[in-house]
Amino acid sequence: MNAFRADLHCHSDCSDGSDSPLTLIHLASKAGLQGLSITDHDTMEAYTPELFQGALSREITLLPGVELSTEYSDVSVHILGYAVDIASTTFNAFLTEIQKRRVSRNREILANLARKNLPVTEDELTHFASRLEGKKTIGRPHIAALMVQKGYVRTWQEAFEVYLKQGACCYAPGKKFTPHDAIRQIHAAGGKAVLAHPHFLRRGFVLRDLLALPFDGIECYYAKLPKQQERPWVELAEKKGWIATGGSDYHGAFKPHLSLGCSWVNEETFAKFFLL
Numbered sequence: 001m002n003a004f005r006a007d008l009h010c011h012s013d014c015s016d017g018s019d020s021p022l023t024l025i026h027l028a029s030k031a032g033l034q035g036l037s038i039t040d041h042d043t044m045e046a047y048t049p050e051l052f053q054g055a056l057s058r059e060i061t062l063l064p065g066v067e068l069s070t071e072y073s074d075v076s077v078h079i080l081g082y083a084v085d086i087a088s089t090t091f092n093a094f095l096t097e098i099q100k101r102r103v104s105r106n107r108e109i110l111a112n113l114a115r116k117n118l119p120v121t122e123d124e125l126t127h128f129a130s131r132l133e134g135k136k137t138i139g140r141p142h143i144a145a146l147m148v149q150k151g152y153v154r155t156w157q158e159a160f161e162v163y164l165k166q167g168a169c170c171y172a173p174g175k176k177f178t179p180h181d182a183i184r185q186i187h188a189a190g191g192k193a194v195l196a197h198p199h200f201l202r203r204g205f206v207l208r209d210l211l212a213l214p215f216d217g218i219e220c221y222y223a224k225l226p227k228q229q230e231r232p233w234v235e236l237a238e239k240k241g242w243i244a245t246g247g248s249d250y251h252g253a254f255k256p257h258l259s260l261g262c263s264w265v266n267e268e269t270f271a272k273f274f275l276l
Contacts (some may be wrong), residue, residue: 004267006035007260008063009080009196009219009247013132015067016141018252021051024048024260030056031261035270037065038246039080042098042106043200047086063273068186068195069098071176076166077195079182080219080245082190083273091189093235097210098177102139105174109143112170113163118152140164141254156254183213192216192273194245199229211236244270 011017012024013049019027021038036055036145038046055062064086068079084091120143128146129138138211145158153159183193184196194217201207204222220233221244230246237244250260 002032004034004270005032005261005264006037006061006063006108006262006267007031007033007247007268008035008065008082008220008245009039009067009263010036010260011040011067011252012038012046012248013252014038014043015137016251016254018137018254021046021048022054023160023166025054025058025060026234027260029061030142031180031259033060033062033075033261034267035061035265037063037082039065039066039067040246041137041139042069042095044086044092044095045137045166046082047211058095059236063270064191064219066095068182069176070179070182071173072179072205073203074173074211075203076173076176077179077201077206077210078197080194080196080217081177081182081189081191082187082194082245083238084186084189088189089187094185099137101175102137104174106138106143108172109140109164109170110175112172112263113147116170118150118163118170120146120150121140128135139255177215181208183215192242192243192252194219197222197249198233200224211240216242216243217245219264220244222259223249224262243269245269 012021018226040046047064063082064084066081070077113120129142129269144156145152147159186193193215193217198217201209218237220230220237234244246263246265248258248262250258
């Protein structure tokens, strides 16, 4: 029997992945994973009774997860929340508020595109997303896909690189919660808060301030990063007594270079999220 492996960072078509939650279960089984956390952006819609039943039938243990979009000093900071009570009314209200802010952000992006003579209406975007499988948290991936359909760009990747990524001409940050807000909400819902992919935080004072927050873990093992880039974060986690987490950040066809399970944690690490 293969050694236990769990991928704690992947996305379904409930946010910006291309595969349904049940497809992720199938892919996880095919990849030889025994544990999985679907960490969609600002939504936990993936966690249906059908998903848990599908995981059970394939002997995969699900760890409820979410990736929250926050901002600190104009820097985008992603916070992973694990073992959150998916029935928590206060946490779900928090997610609803994030979704409202996402809608406002989408409108800003569409206005920026219009100024570049690349009109996309909100009705077009809503109709386009509604025709795709799965529940949808509408965001930049859907705008990018619609731009391809309208012939504004050749590929989804081009839409991001030229117009939609942070720093691009039509990007809009929107109004986001702070990392501290996210951590507080995760803890209030019984979960554990983890700083996502710290490897890409370039501004020293931002990282310093974040590492002073009451996190429970930090994402050390990420995607296909070389071991030498991961090791300093493992050492930091050991020093602070934090959980050293990891995952692929799988998005399916939207990030085809990343396969589910290309980064993972062992059973000992996975089990820490189930401890009170």
